[in-house]
Amino acid sequence: MHKFANPTFFMKIANAVFPWAAGLSVLCFIVGLPIALVTSPPDYQQGETVRIMYVHVPAAWMGSMVYAVMAASSAVYLIWRHTVAHIIARASAPIGAMFTGLCLVTGMLWGEPMWGTWWVWDARLTSMLILFFLYLGYIALGDAFEDQERGDRAAALLALVGSVNLPIVHFSVEWWNTLHQSSILSMQGFSISTEMVVPLLLMVGAFQFYYVAVLVIRLRAELLAAKIRTARFNLAATG
Amino acid sequence: MTRKRRRLYFVGLGLLGLFAATALILTAVEDNIVFFFSPSDLKARTVTADQRLRVGGLVEDGSVAKTGETVRFVVTDNAEKLTVQYTGILPDLFREGQGIVAEGRMGADGIFMASDVLAKHDENYMPPEVAEALKKTGHWQEDAQKAAPKTAQDTTTPPSSN
Numbered sequence: 001m002h003k004f005a006n007p008t009f010f011m012k013i014a015n016a017v018f019p020w021a022a023g024l025s026v027l028c029f030i031v032g033l034p035i036a037l038v039t040s041p042p043d044y045q046q047g048e049t050v051r052i053m054y055v056h057v058p059a060a061w062m063g064s065m066v067y068a069v070m071a072a073s074s075a076v077y078l079i080w081r082h083t084v085a086h087i088i089a090r091a092s093a094p095i096g097a098m099f100t101g102l103c104l105v106t107g108m109l110w111g112e113p114m115w116g117t118w119w120v121w122d123a124r125l126t127s128m129l130i131l132f133f134l135y136l137g138y139i140a141l142g143d144a145f146e147d148q149e150r151g152d153r154a155a156a157l158l159a160l161v162g163s164v165n166l167p168i169v170h171f172s173v174e175w176w177n178t179l180h181q182s183s184i185l186s187m188q189g190f191s192i193s194t195e196m197v198v199p200l201l202l203m204v205g206a207f208q209f210y211y212v213a214v215l216v217i218r219l220r221a222e223l224l225a226a227k228i229r230t231a232r233f234n235l236a237a238t239g
Numbered sequence: 240m241t242r243k244r245r246r247l248y249f250v251g252l253g254l255l256g257l258f259a260a261t262a263l264i265l266t267a268v269e270d271n272i273v274f275f276f277s278p279s280d281l282k283a284r285t286v287t288a289d290q291r292l293r294v295g296g297l298v299e300d301g302s303v304a305k306t307g308e309t310v311r312f313v314v315t316d317n318a319e320k321l322t323v324q325y326t327g328i329l330p331d332l333f334r335e336g337q338g339i340v341a342e343g344r345m346g347a348d349g350i351f352m353a354s355d356v357l358a359k360h361d362e363n364y365m366p367p368e369v370a371e372a373l374k375k376t377g378h379w380q381e382d383a384q385k386a387a388p389k390t391a392q393d394t395t396t397p398p399s400s401n
Contacts, residue, residue: 041366079246116330122274177273181362192364
């Protein structure tokens with residue numbers, strides 16, 4: 001693992017991955033979107049409204065997954081002080097926040113016609129909103145200190161502490177009575193028809209590769225920003 | 240012990256403590272986290288008339304009676320039953336056999352006076368033809384199985400057991 005802590009070596013791999021991730025994301029979107037939005041069957045109960053699932057579910061999964069990446073990277077940063085790990089977490093935060101926000105918005109649009117309400121304070125919806133606020137808090141906290149390194153550590157600690165919310169998001173629909181239905185993916189496999197699983201997985205792929213591609217772009221920017229900070233610091237020290 | 244190793248233990252122990260504390264808190268405040276009570280839950284506790292609460296379960300087959308804008312129906316969790324009265328527009332998914340959540344107060348006559356009714360659906364999405372075919376061949380799993388509220392007993396058992 002520590003070999004990857006070298007920023008130059010790490011970015012060499014990241015840059016090699018980038019065209020593949022970007023290409024596969026576009027491909028999955030091109031193939032998946034028409035199936036998801038047009039040719040896949042409607043639901044026997046919900047009719048065409050079920051198509052919201054093809055955006056809502058991948059966005060929800062990505063919201064949790066990106067946070068898991070962020071928390072794990074933050075742990076590596078706090079323990080081994082690898083700057084690359086921190087930069088991965090920092091670059092992931094806005095992407096994860098975007099996915100979680102997309103999940104919340106599409107969920108509201110779905111809840112109104114089906115449940116009869118935009119929002120309820122049940123365990124699943126509330127824990128997902130907390131996840132969204134954790135992302136925003138992480139982004140704000142990282143830049144709230146004069147001393148960049150103190151901000152980095154405080155944000156990393158927040159990311160770690162917030163990881164306690166991930167199992168709550170996932171198991172909320174099993175542990176408690178909620179208005180939200182159970183997960184469509186369980187140990188028994190998918191609970192939805194195969195014709196619906198195919199476009200769903202394509203959309204999940206599209207979102208996953210999108211994350212990787214955007215992450216690499218953001219990593220480049222973060223590393224450049226770090227270089228500029230160091231150069232400024234050195235300039236101030238010598239001048 | 241190196242500093243890295245010490246930090247590793249510190250982070251590990253800290254997370255362990257945090258997860259344990261959260262688990263304890265969530266268990267302690269479970270009553271406030273559940274979105275609704277099942278008719279069985281309600282029977283097991285004393286509810287006063289001024290208490291606003293939500294009750295959830297399946298709309299019993301053949302129990303829906305409409306008089307003008309007011310509708311009465313029976314909510315069941317396959318163990319206990321509760322009559323609910325509601326005036327207003329019902330969600331599109333409201334029908335007999337469907338899971339619903341009603342918010343309101345317990346009336347003196349044992350009838351639950353709802354001010355809001357929400358529909359709850361399960362996670363088994365399928366095309367209409369498939370649903371028809373399942374019903375014809377007798378493999379149809381009633382919504383009852385999945386959308387039925389968790390009662391105090393079966394929250395402790397894994398979902399695979401039912």
